[in-house]
Amino acid sequence: MSMHERLIREANEETLRYLTRRHFLLDCVTGLGAAALGAFLTGCGSSSGKNILDASGNPMAPRAPHFAARAKSVIYLHMAGAPSQLELFDYKPELQKLHNQLCPPSFLEGKKFAFIRGVPKMLGPQAVFQQHGESRAWISDHLPHFATMADEVSFLKAVQTDQFNHGPAQLLMQTGSARLGRPSIGSWVTYGLGSENSNLPGFVVLTSGGKTPDAGKSVWGSGFLPSVYQGVQCRTQGEPVLYLTDPDGMNRDLRKQSIDAINEINKQEYQSFGDPETLSRISQYELAYKMQISVPDVMNINNEPAYIHEMYGTQPGKESFANNCLLARKLVEKGVRFVQLYDWGWDCHGTDEALSIDYGFRNKCREIDRPITALLQDLKQRGLLDETLVVWGGEFGRTPMQENRDGKEMPFMGRDHHVEAFTMWMAGAGIKKGGSWGETDEIGYAAVKGKVAINDIHATILQQLGFDHEKLTYDFQGRPFRLTDVGGKVITPILS
């Protein structure tokens, strides 16, 4: 025995000496307590698999909705950071008259703002408005292309939220709850409908603007739903889906064999334990294998004809909102249920040039104007707009007041976060063409008519997909949960 070994042994024996019977019993108490706690908490786990399994045992098998649907797919364009409704759709000439005047105290009493302190000045609309189309919809000169689509969309001008910070507001908008842990809209949709194309994910997420949303990837998470329903983020630069390609030295046949073997073991695992997460894993392996071929194909925009690139303003190989719009059309054409686009950079407080109403905001508008218009037109000419619901909006609106962060004047024009009224629009799939619902007061501060809650937006999206939002539920923690929680009313005035 070497000196070294003897030293280790001595140390071990010394440790054992300290471990008396009392220590052992003490450890037992906490150990047993933890075990018992685990048993109590089993109610918190995901519920039995009965919620998702059809005869085929495939959680992504396509399913029929409650009633014949208008929409087969949804493209949700989320402008992360929240664009100003007052420079785009909610025309308020009265606000112009109040420009640079101090905000009346009645707008400030009892209110809380994210950054505004003290008494800010009012900020008139920084855009030129005109009415467009037969619907005479007010659209500003920031969106000259989109203005031609006035008769294709329905505006919701009095959407309300109760969260004035980006993260919680985005969560509320995308999951129906400002707290973490709820499934996103896309997850509910794929849980309800499965996926039409068995070679592609049912729920795809594309981001642009150089940043993911403030709320992180939870905005496309599956919450308490089995994780097979979470959104799959695809990238427009490099590999579309990370870790999808075979590593060096492994060919596709070998990959297939190893996936088959893993799935066989997982099937046995499922038979013994019945955990739906095991099924998720099996179908994710299978899907990933198919996606090795199908995703690079659908994510490649190089083969699109030149005039399509001109139409969208796309540049292959770049991460851009335009590319994502074109991809959204391609994905929907291939039967993807829910395509979620996030475009970051709309948080125009006026802190710097890029995040200002007078400069950065106009550039952001230019970046989305042509792609969104092209997306609507492209869907339309292919006969897809009739079965694709397009939703546009931020997570909240902007104040009619000029921001005065810390009571100081800002270097650029900017508006603070505003929860009481903002504008969203929907188009396609049974949505009224050239519709508008809801009104704000004379300066666009508060909703006065046709108020719409986030739950109502969700109810309407599910409605167009053929779901009664009160019946699309999932049992968790001992009760059925739904996307619209205990609220939600379908916004019938914008349905055709």
Added chain:
Amino acid sequence: MKLLLSSGSWSMFIGRSHPLLVHLPIGILIIAFVLAMLAQRQKWAHLKSALPLVLLAAALSAVISCITGYLLSLDGGYDEHLLQTHKLLGIGVAVISIVLYILEKTNNRFSRLQVPVALLMILLLSAAGHYGGTLTHGDDYLTQAMPAGLRKLTGMSNTATNVAAYTDIGDAKLYEDLVRPVLTARCYGCHNEQKLKGGLRLESVALIRKGGEHGPVLKNGLPEESELFKRLILPEEDEHRMPPKGKPQVAPQELELLYWWIAQGAPVGKTVKELTKTPRILAVLAGMQPPPALDKNEFVPENMVSKASGNSIAALAAKGVKVLPVAAGSNYLAVNCINAIDFKDADMALLLPLKEQLIWLDISGTHVTDAAIPVIAKFSKLTRLEIKNTVVKGDHLDQLGACTELRYLNLTGTATADAGVLSLRKNKKLQQVYLYQAGVKPATIQQLQQSMPKLRIDTGGYLQQLPSDTIIYKKISV
């Protein structure tokens, strides 16, 4: 006129405790019956000792119930025939419970009659209880609340009462659809065939016009002078107020409806559209417009169809073709070939067994050719057809005329012949045709549009570029 209510008396006060007390003999007699039956067995024989006391309590409470019941009947307002039956049955129960008690006490040769008498008692008790319930709640109290499944099982007509019979409030019949439901919900409970409070029945306009024991309740065109309306707006404390304090009250918009109906001369069979409306009633009616039916879809036929055979669906599934019901519970089918790109003309025959059910067909991007069109023509219920990005030239498109229900046709990315496109004129219900990149001549499109002005034809090719597309907004530094 004087309501009986106004002159409170001991007899009436005691009489009104009948509904309360009557449940005592019911409960006690049932437990007596159970005890007596159990006591027949050796094992439970000891229960017999409880019987005299239980039966005495039953007999006493039954007699008291009879007395209070009689006092209550003096109150009036009940269907005579029903009341008589209930009264006789109730007295029967009281008598029989006394007999049971005596049989129990006097242990003689009649005591073996106890079981048959007890059985008779249960029968009488049930019958008396049933008629008593009918007197208080009306004879459709239970059946009204029956779930649809049970109604069907018991062979009752399945008339859903909560679904509006009209989609537009203007088409609603004022009395039948709007006023009668109010009377049913708020008034029938006491003014019906069985329970004629104030001698008044309100089940039909004729009965309403007949009035009650204190004369007519309706004066044509004068709601303020009609008891039918007047009493509804009296203060709640007023003894003439209807419905009486504590009963479900008439809602404000229901009051407006009643007022309007009487003001219009209490018409029958007239729709809202046909009558003159005040601004006040217009506001009420606007709130009553039923919400649009959210589950309607013009791309799905309204009539039902039988289920398609599972084997034919399985055969298609084996080819990668997705066959799904258009909605849960519907037998109509949607077929798409998104994962069946090898699908070809020969496979079209696999769809034939589904021809009754198939309404949405998508064979885009497959290997089908013009030979598929004659097969498609057999799907007479088809409402949506997508043949995008195929080599179909549309030579046989004229055969699609057989698909009389066709509303949506997508020929994007095909090489459709002009003649074929023009033959779509036969499809009278066609609403949308997509011909993007289908190489159809503008003149042909124009011709089709002229003959079908309402048809939405989309040939695509939208492209708009503006000088502002390249402007980058920047602060100009001085």
